[in-house]
Each structure stands twice: as C-alpha cells, then as structure tokens.
Amino acid sequence: MKISKEKFGQSFDALAAEYQVIAPVRDAGGVSYKAVKKFSEVKQDYLNSKLPPKSFFFPQHEKLLSYKKEGKDVTVKNELNVEKTILFGIRPCDAKGFLLLDKVFKNDQYRDPYYFERRDNTIVIGVACHKIAPTCFCSSLGLSPASSAGSDIFLIDLGDSYQIEAISDNGKFLMAGLEGLEELSTEEQTLVDTIKSAETTSKVDVSTITTKLDKMFDNPYWDTLHEKCLSCNACSFSCPTCHCFDISEEVLKNEGSRVRTWDGCMAPLFTLHGSGHNPRDQKKSRWRQRMLHKFNYFVHNNGDIACVGCGRCIKNCPVNLDIRQTIDGVNKAELVVD
Amino acid sequence: MSMGECLVNTETKAFQPKIVAFLCNWCSYAGADLAGVGRFQYPATIRTIRVPCSGRINPLYILKAMANGADGVLISGCHPGDCHYMSGNYVARRKFALIDSLLKHVGLEEGRVSFSWVSAAEGVRFAEVVKGVTERVTALGPNKGVFKVEDGGGTND
Amino acid sequence: MTSIIDDIRKTARQLLTEEKVDVVIGYEKGSLPLKATPCFVRSPQDVDKLIWDETCENNLAAFVVKTPGKKAIIAKGCDSRALMVLIQENQIVRDDLYIIGVSCQGVIDQRKIEAETGEIIGATITDGKISVQGIECDKVFNFTEVKDITCQTCRYPNPVLEDVHIGGSIEVLQQATLFADVMVMENKSDSERKAYFKEQMGKCIRCYACRNVCPMCYCQECFVDCNSPKWLTGGVDSAENLLFQTGRALHLAGRCVECGACSRACPQGVDIRALSRKVNKDVKEMYNHESGLTEEVKPALNVYSADDPEAFLVKE
Numbered sequence: 040m041k042i043s044k045e046k047f048g049q050s051f052d053a054l055a056a057e058y059q060v061i062a063p064v065r066d067a068g069g070v071s072y073k074a075v076k077k078f079s080e081v082k083q084d085y086l087n088s089k090l091p092p093k094s095f096f097f098p099q100h101e102k103l104l105s106y107k108k109e110g111k112d113v114t115v116k117n118e119l120n121v122e123k124t125i126l127f128g129i130r131p132c133d134a135k136g137f138l139l140l141d142k143v144f145k146n147d148q149y150r151d152p153y154y155f156e157r158r159d160n161t162i163v164i165g166v167a168c169h170k171i172a173p174t175c176f177c178s179s180l181g182l183s184p185a186s187s188a189g190s191d192i193f194l195i196d197l198g199d200s201y202q203i204e205a206i207s208d209n210g211k212f213l214m215a216g217l218e219g220l221e222e223l224s225t226e227e228q229t230l231v232d233t234i235k236s237a238e239t240t241s242k243v244d245v246s247t248i249t250t251k252l253d254k255m256f257d258n259p260y261w262d263t264l265h266e267k268c269l270s271c272n273a274c275s276f277s278c279p280t281c282h283c284f285d286i287s288e289e290v291l292k293n294e295g296s297r298v299r300t301w302d303g304c305m306a307p308l309f310t311l312h313g314s315g316h317n318p319r320d321q322k323k324s325r326w327r328q329r330m331l332h333k334f335n336y337f338v339h340n341n342g343d344i345a346c347v348g349c350g351r352c353i354k355n356c357p358v359n360l361d362i363r364q365t366i367d368g369v370n371k372a373e374l375v376v377d
Numbered sequence: 378m379s380m381g382e383c384l385v386n387t388e389t390k391a392f393q394p395k396i397v398a399f400l401c402n403w404c405s406y407a408g409a410d411l412a413g414v415g416r417f418q419y420p421a422t423i424r425t426i427r428v429p430c431s432g433r434i435n436p437l438y439i440l441k442a443m444a445n446g447a448d449g450v451l452i453s454g455c456h457p458g459d460c461h462y463m464s465g466n467y468v469a470r471r472k473f474a475l476i477d478s479l480l481k482h483v484g485l486e487e488g489r490v491s492f493s494w495v496s497a498a499e500g501v502r503f504a505e506v507v508k509g510v511t512e513r514v515t516a517l518g519p520n521k522g523v524f525k526v527e528d529g530g531g532t533n534d
Numbered sequence: 535m536t537s538i539i540d541d542i543r544k545t546a547r548q549l550l551t552e553e554k555v556d557v558v559i560g561y562e563k564g565s566l567p568l569k570a571t572p573c574f575v576r577s578p579q580d581v582d583k584l585i586w587d588e589t590c591e592n593n594l595a596a597f598v599v600k601t602p603g604k605k606a607i608i609a610k611g612c613d614s615r616a617l618m619v620l621i622q623e624n625q626i627v628r629d630d631l632y633i634i635g636v637s638c639q640g641v642i643d644q645r646k647i648e649a650e651t652g653e654i655i656g657a658t659i660t661d662g663k664i665s666v667q668g669i670e671c672d673k674v675f676n677f678t679e680v681k682d683i684t685c686q687t688c689r690y691p692n693p694v695l696e697d698v699h700i701g702g703s704i705e706v707l708q709q710a711t712l713f714a715d716v717m718v719m720e721n722k723s724d725s726e727r728k729a730y731f732k733e734q735m736g737k738c739i740r741c742y743a744c745r746n747v748c749p750m751c752y753c754q755e756c757f758v759d760c761n762s763p764k765w766l767t768g769g770v771d772s773a774e775n776l777l778f779q780t781g782r783a784l785h786l787a788g789r790c791v792e793c794g795a796c797s798r799a800c801p802q803g804v805d806i807r808a809l810s811r812k813v814n815k816d817v818k819e820m821y822n823h824e825s826g827l828t829e830e831v832k833p834a835l836n837v838y839s840a841d842d843p844e845a846f847l848v849k850e
Contacts, residue, residue: 440780
C-alpha cells in the first residue's frame with residue numbers, strides 16, 4: 040500500500056494531538072529525535088540521528104523514585120511518568136536495536152517496568168534508508184537499509200508518497216485509522232524492490248565470530264588492539280544496543296532520589312569494586328569485554344549479536360578505533376593452541 | 378529544610394539568603410570569632426566552614442555549594458603577607474582571580490561568589506563584609522543560577 | 535610533505551633498529567577518509583605505515599604517560615608543549631622519551647567539511663587543496679577554509695621541545711589581537727553568555743572523551759569519578775555538565791596547551807574550548823604565562839607574586 044505524504048502529514052498532525060510524537064529534526068550538531076507537533080517540522084532527508092533513539096525507552100538518566108523524610112514520616116514517590124508516544128523516522132538499525140534491548144530488560148525472572156512502560160506505550164514508525172553512509176554496515180548483521188524488524192509500521196519514501204506496511208498489531212491498529220491508502224503502481228513497486236534490495240557498501244564477516252570468540256579469551260590479539268583507546272564512553276553512549284547502567288542514590292539532607300544512569304564498560308570506573316579492586320583495570324580487558332559482550336556473550340544469552348551496524352561508534356570515536364577492523368582482526372587472529 | 382530551599386523570614390516575608398562561608402582557620406575564622414565576642418551585629422545568613430588555609434579551597438567547593446543551592450558563597454583568608462603557611466593565600470589569590478573571572482564568563486551573577494581578606498583583628502570588618510555580601514546576594518534573590526542542580530536527579534527530559 | 539614523511543619513517547626505522555626506543559608513537563591512515571589514527575610502531579618493518587598530513591589531529595602526548603618503556607613520539611607544536619608540561623609535572627622521564635619534532639600547518643576540521651558535503655565518502659589532499667566526495671555533493675576546499683579553529687590562532691606550530699626536527703619550520707601567523715574569539719564572547723551580555731553555555735552544556739553526554747583525549751588530564755582519579763565526596767550526581771543536565779566542564783577548565787588553568795583535542799574529540803560538538811580559552815586569556819593577562827614553552831618557567835598556579843591583581847575582592 041502507499042499513502043501520499045500530504046495525506047500522511049494530515050494524519051500525523053492529527054495523531055500529534057493524541058500522542059507525544061518524536062521525530063527527527065535538524066539541530067545545531069546534526070539530526071536528533073525531538074518532540075514535534077507538525078509533520079512539516081520533521082526532517083525528511085537524513086542519514087541517521089547523532090545519538091541513538093534508545094534514550095526514549097532507556098534515558099541517559101532517569102529518576103526511578105524519590106523520597107522525603109519529614110519528622111518520622113517517610114514518603115516515597117514513584118517517578119515513572121509515561122505518555123503514549125509515536126517514534127517516527129526510526130532507521131532499521133535502531134529499530135532492531137529496540138528488539139535487542141527488549142531481550143536485556145526482560146527475562147524469565149524480571150521485566151523492567153521503567154523500560155517496558157515506555158516501550159509498551161510507544162509505536163515505532165520506521166523509515167527505510169535512502170542514502171547509506173560509508174560507516175553503515177547493517178547488511179552484515181542480518182539487516183538491510185530497508186528491513187522492517189522492530190518497527191510497528193514501516194515506510195519507504197517514494198518521493199511524494201510512502202510505501203506503508205503494518206508490521207505489528209499495534210501498527211495495524213494505527214494504520215487502520217489512516218485515510219488515503221492506495222495500491223502501488225508497477226513503477227512504484229519496482230522502486231520499492233530496488234530500495235529493498237539495497238545493501239550497505241561496507242561489510243564485515245560475522246559468520247563465525249561467536250564460535251571463534253569462544254576460544255579467544257586468552258588470545259594475544261587483545262594485547263595491542265586497545266592501545267589507542269582512550270577509555271571514554273563515546274562508543275557506548277552512541278550505541279543503540281549498549282545498555283549498561285549504574286544506579287545511584289542522590290541524597291541531600293532529608294530527601295533524595297534513586298537515579299539510573301547510562302554507564303559503559305570502556306571506563307575503568309565501571310568495574311571498580313568498593314574494596315578498591317578492579318577486575319577490569321586494563322584497557323585490554325575492557326576491549327575484550329566489549330567485543331565478547333557484543334559478539335559472544337549476548338549471542339549465548341539472547342541468541343543474537345548485539346551490534347546492528349549503525350556505524351555511530353566508528354563515526355564518534357576520537358581515535359578512529361573502528362569496530363569493523365576489530366571484527367576483521369578477530370576473524371584473522373590465530374588461535375592459540377594449549 | 379534542605380540547602381535547596383530558601384529561607385523566608387516569617388515576620389517580614391523577606392528573602393533571607395543562605396551563604397556558605399569558607400573561612401581560613403588562622404585569620405578570617407578568628408575574625409568572625411572576634412565579631413561574635415565583640416557583639417558586632419551582622420546578618421545570620423552565613424554557614425561557616427572552617428578550612429585550614431584559603432589555599433586549601435578547591436574550586437569545586439564553590440561550584441558544589443552553588444550546585445546544591447547555596448544562594449551565595451563567601452571566601453575569606455588572611456591578608457597577603459600574613460599567611461600562617463607563608464604563601465597559601467598568595468597561591469590562592471591567583472586561583473581565586475581565575476575562578477571569579479570564569480564564573481562570571483559562564484553567566485553566574487556578579488556578587489554570588491565573593492572573596493575577601495579578613496584578619497583575626499578585624500572583627501568589625503568581618504561584620505561589614507558579611508553585611509555587604511548579604512545585601513548583594515539578597516538583591517540577587519534565590520540561587521537559580523547556571524550551576525544549580527534541581528534535585529540531583531537531572532531534569533528527566 | 536612527501537619528504538617529511540620519508541624523514542619521519544627513516545628516523546623511526548633507525549630508532550627501532552638501533553633499539554634506542556621500544557615504540558614509536560605516530561599516526562597511520564585511519565579507516566575513514568580524512569582521518570588519521572594514532573599508531574604504535576614496534577618493529578622497523580612497520581614504519582612504512584606511519585603518515586604525516588593535515589589529518590593527524592590527535593595530541594599524541596596523551597598516550598605517553600601510559601605507554602611503558604622507552605618511546606619516540608611524533609610531536610607537533612602543541613604536542614611538544616604538552617610534553618613540556620608533563621615533564622615539568624614529573625609525569626614523564628625525559629630520558630625515556632625521544633621527540634621527533636615536526637612543524638604543523640594545522641589540522642582539518644571535518645565538521646566544517648561535512649556541514650557542506652554531508653558524510654565524507656572519499657577525499658584526497660594535494661597541495662593544500664582537499665577534494666571531497668560527499669554524500670550530498672562533491673567539493674574542493676582550500677585547506678585554510680577548513681582548518682580547525684584552534685589551529686587558526688595557533689602561535690606555536692613549531693615544536694618547543696624536540697630531539698630531532700623534521701622538515702622546515704613554519705612561520706607564525708601574526709595576530710593583531712590575541713584571544714579575539716574570547717573577546718567576542720566577553721563583549722556579549724551576561725544573559726547571552728549564560729544562554730550560550732547552557733545550550734552548549736545541554737549537548738554534553740558526559741562520555742568524557744574530552745577529558746580522556748587531553749594530555750593534561752592524567753589524574754589517577756578524576757573528580758567526576760570520585761564518589762566520596764561526590765562532586766557530580768547521576769544527573770546529566772546543563773548545570774551538572776557545566777560544573778564538570780568548569781571544574782575541568784579550572785584544573786587546566788595555566789596548564790592547557792591549546793591543542794584543541796577536547797573540542798575535536800567531542801562527539802556532540804560541544805564548544806569545550808570556549809572555557810579553556812577564557813582561562814588561558816586570563817592567565818596570560820593576569821600572570822603573563824603561557825604553558826609549556828620552557829622548562830624553567832613554572833606553571834602559573836605553582837608560583838605567585840606579591841603584586842598579583844586582586845580586583846576581584848569585595849569592596850568592604
């Protein structure tokens with residue numbers, strides 16, 4: 040099916056009255072996702088946002104609860120406030136990132152209410168990529184610039200209109216309310232097929248990385264890989280799948296709050312114990328952790344590689360430590376025989 | 378009552394600021410003591426933190442006081458040449474000049490953070506300094522400045 | 535530039551062959567166009583991967599403290615100033631360090647290019663012209679147009695400390711007014727400056743790339759990582775971020791060598807330099823000090839004078 044951008048825009052504006060709508064907008068440093076009221080505010084032609092949209096489900100810092108003591112009375116307040124939200128213009132890599140984060144925040148014993156309250160109240164509208172950045176490598180990770188995994192509704196930009204497809208039940212529900220749906224013409228169908236068959240130019244081979252990493256914990260490969268790393272968290276904070284966090288109590292006299300903040304495994308502080316001991320005090324072990332977590336542990340625990348090939352870490356690394364080269368390096372590393 | 382809240386005098390409803398005063402042990406703290414012993418009146422706006430020397434003051438003390446909601450900060454040490462440790466206040470003076478200039482540059486109001494030298498003999502002057510600082514901070518009103526952190530939990534937006 | 539890189543490689547090869555150093559810290563070609571990446575050469579066979587051009591933007595002095603053994607380092611003007619401060623602060627042993635000095639034309643600010651061409655797909659540099667193939671359009675830039683803002687006002691392109699100098703030296707650009715950029719900022723109203731810094735700090739995600747890329751930020755425990763006392767809370771907002779950046783700028787007072795690595799490293803494009811430039815201007819004006827120029831002149835905050843300015847004092 041397709042819908043003209045004009046019709047879509049009208050429905051979009053109408054939905055913005057009912058939902059909080061987050062969409063890509065142009066700002067000083069590039070493109071970022073912000074709340075909008077009108078379809079005309081939305082940036083149409085963009086590669087991807089500077090930072091991943093994971094923060095809408097898993098904010099960089101969030102108050103979990105706050106408390107106050109007055110005399111003998113203690114009041115505790117739940118700080119979770121959730122609005123019905125539409126996330127518009129999510130790229131396939133980031134939409135897949137949501138599916139991976141879902142696996143982190145839910146297992147057979149626990150379902151994170153803060154993450155899922157937001158997740159369950161959000162409809163994700165994905166849009167296929169038209170342009171592919173030189174740092175994009177999603178095609179190597181089972182995705183493509185037009186894969187719809189993780190979106191509720193998926194759009195392909197055809198110029199004046201969108202090819203529109205409902206992926207989930209939520210998506211079907213929202214799409215049922217749209218007016219002006221039409222069938223695609225043959226030419227448009229050809230265009231859709233072309234966009235769907237597009238691949239990223241940059242590729243890596245991850246076919247055997249998980250099993251190879253099983254045998255690489257003590258490999259000398261890690262000895263030099265990390266050398267130029269600065270131990271900052273530019274990569275982790277710009278990754279759509281990195282999900283480590285820290286919880287701290289922020290107390291001032293008789294009131295305070297419990298805050299959850301992003302944390303990242305590249306900083307030594309991440310693993311520093313109260314005793315002063317730090318099991319990952321070397322960059323070597325931290326880089327090994329990064330690679331193993333994404334390409335090995337996560338696969339064993341959740342059945343998928345925790346990288347979606349968005350290329351943000353490559354773009355943002357101040358010393359150009361390129362994860363694609365690191366993956367290549369693992370593939371080429373010689374296994375040490377005991 | 379936490380640092381974040383501002384005091385309001387119930388009788389006059391006037392804003393009464395909270396000012397954190399970092400006083401050097403050897404001069405200004407003794408000066409404050411002398412003001413007390415001599416019963417020189419000054420506004421009850423300061424919360425004194427005694428430090429061994431003005432050279433011991435870390436710029437973060439000032440920033441953190443502002444972050445946690447102090448309406449003003451007063452820093453006072455020995456007059457140049459009088460430092461108990463010979464050069465502590467000389468070194469501090471360089472640091473203070475830079476702090477003062479940078480804080481104004483980033484948009485902190487003039488008068489929120491004040492620096493002075495008060496000796497152990499200057500009880501009257503200590504009272505004058507506190508009066509002056511209090512007047513200026515009161516005129517500025519409660520701290521809603523660039524460093525003020527609302528409740529430590531970030532803004533959640 | 536070809537001869538410069540030949541000489542750098544020759545020097546590096548010689549140092550490694552003669553085992554004068556264990557490692558040469560330099561730059562190699564990065565994985566992205568117009569991007570060099572730091573590299574650590576340990577064997578004479580590998581020296582050919584070393585490069586030298588306008589993309590060598592990192593300050594390699596940042597790696598010196600944590601790299602064990604005897605090392606050679608390729609140092610631009612700013613790198614050498616950083617090494618000088620590190621030596622003054624007893625962070626490195628001079629005898630373990632061999633400085634290969636190279637005069638620097640300045641480095642490219644990729645953001646300026648990307649603002650016009652979009653993401654860079656490919657680029658070549660020939661004779662001061664940069665031909666860029668971008669995702670939006672192709673364009674040829676003059677190097678001076680896309681020179682990093684720090685390099686535009688650089689007064690020390692030639693290394694101040696070196697064991698060997700490679701290539702010629704570069705004539706220092708004469709500036710009518712030093713710190714003209716800071717003065718523009720100072721002349722704005724309080725509320726404009728406040729709004730500017732609030733906006734800039736609002737972008738910070740506290741990844742600490744700025745701190746970690748800085749050669750002067752070597753504290754064992756940075757105040758932001760300290761949890762007793764806890765200087766910063768878990769919140770990430772413009773007030774907290776300003777506290778971090780102001781605290782850091784003050785800690786760099788009289789030490790910052792103006793390499794601009796912090797601003798270039800920032801993934802969010804925060805104008806971090808604006809704070810350190812202001813402090814540097816004050817240090818220069820009040821104490822006539824510029825960091826890392828000679829070993830004899832102590833950092834501005836390590837010394838004092840009886841007649842230092844004290845206009846900041848209360849008037850009572």
